[in-house]
Amino acid sequence: xxxxxxxxxxxxxxxxxxxxxxxxxxxxxxxxxxxxxxxxxxxxxxxxxxxxxxxxxxxxxxxxxxxxxxxxxxxxxxxxxxxxxxxxxxxxxxxxxxxxxxxxxxxxxxxxxxxxxxxxxxxxxxxxxxxxxxxxxxxxxxxxxxxxxxxxxxxxxxxxxxxxxxxxxxxxxxxxxxxxxxxxxxxxxxxxxxxxxxxxxxxxxxxxxxxxxxxxxxxxxxxxxxxxxxxxxxxxxxxxxxxxxxxxxxxxxxxxxxxx
Ligand SMILES: [Zn+2]
Numbered sequence: 672x673x674x675x676x677x678x679x680x681x682x683x684x685x686x687x688x689x690x691x692x693x694x695x696x697x698x699x700x701x702x703x704x705x706x707x708x709x710x711x712x713x714x715x716x717x718x719x720x721x722x723x724x725x726x727x728x729x730x731x732x733x734x735x736x737x738x739x740x741x742x743x744x745x746x747x748x749x750x751x752x753x754x755x756x757x758x759x760x761x762x763x764x765x766x767x768x769x770x771x772x773x774x775x776x777x778x779x780x781x782x783x784x785x786x787x788x789x790x791x792x793x794x795x796x797x798x799x800x801x802x803x804x805x806x807x808x809x810x811x812x813x814x815x816x817x818x819x820x821x822x823x824x825x826x827x828x829x830x831x832x833x834x835x836x837x838x839x840x841x842x843x844x845x846x847x848x849x850x851x852x853x854x855x856x857x858x859x860x861x862x863x864x865x866x867x868x869x870x871x872x873x874x875x876x877x878x879x880x881x882x883x884x885x886x887x888x889x890x891x892x893x894x895x896x897x898x899x900x901x902x903x904x905x906x907x908x909x910x911x912x913x914x915x916x917x918x919x920x921x922x923x924x925x926x927x928x929x930x931x
Contacts, residue, residue, distance in 0.1 A: 740847060741849040742875035743840050743843045743849075743852070743870075745852050746851065746854075746880050747856040747878070751791065755790040756792055758788060759788060762824055772823070773823045774796060776827055778801060778802045803832055807838040807839055808845075812842070812846060815846055822851060825851070827853075828852035831865075836866055853880075855867065857891075857892060859894055859917070882919055884919065884920045885920070885924070890919035892919070894917070902928040
């Protein structure tokens with residue numbers, strides 16, 4: 672019986688002492704500071720309690736799910752990881768549910784035929800092409816007037832201009848349509864593409880599409896191979912080539928191949 676009493680007393684003492692500490696904190700707080708603001712020297716316990724209360728209040732004031740705003744997504748990876756395949760699969764899933772998607776791809780990518788998104792495993796779908804000078808917000812706004820669009824999907828997103836990424840962000844915010852971009856993170860020199868840099872900065876949701884190097888590690892880099900089969904370290908960022916001219920590697924093997 673005594674251990675029950677002892678436990679109850681301990682609990683009571685803890686409760687009491689925490690209240691006393693609270694009281695002391697309130698007494699020390701300068702009168703010109705708001706009650707839930709940060710004290711100059713908050714005790715660890717008090718700041719934890721404060722942050723807990725603030726988080727609880729914030730959680731309660733979050734909008735309900737149906738009011739959620741559409742997001743801008745960036746699915747990034749190195750070459751040949753299956754980004755286009757993922758895009759086409761996602762578009763197919765929407766289609767199966769009776770929902771329309773709006774597919775966009777870069778104008779100068781004619782590997783799968785003009786106005787098409789193709790994957791290495793053989794699937795392809797028709798897509799609207801965009802050029803460097805196109806206003807993608809206007810393009811999407813125009814498309815949504817024709818009929819409801821459940822999702823906008825952009826392939827080869829590394830070739831978007833920084834301005835176009837902002838236009839896509841505005842489409843997500845102001846037209847409330849989710850925009851999913853798929854693209855490469857870095858070029859063969861190990862530098863960010865302008866479109867990818869802006870997407871990494873602005874996207875609400877970043878998702879890595881993984882592939883592996885010949886050593887089994889995750890491949891994050893890509894080399895461009897010259898005619899002699901050796902890695903090219905100079906040249907234009909934008910060259911549309913076949914699979915044989917690019918190879919995805921882990922950083923270590925990329926450094927070995929490029930002499931970096
Ligand atoms: Zn490797």
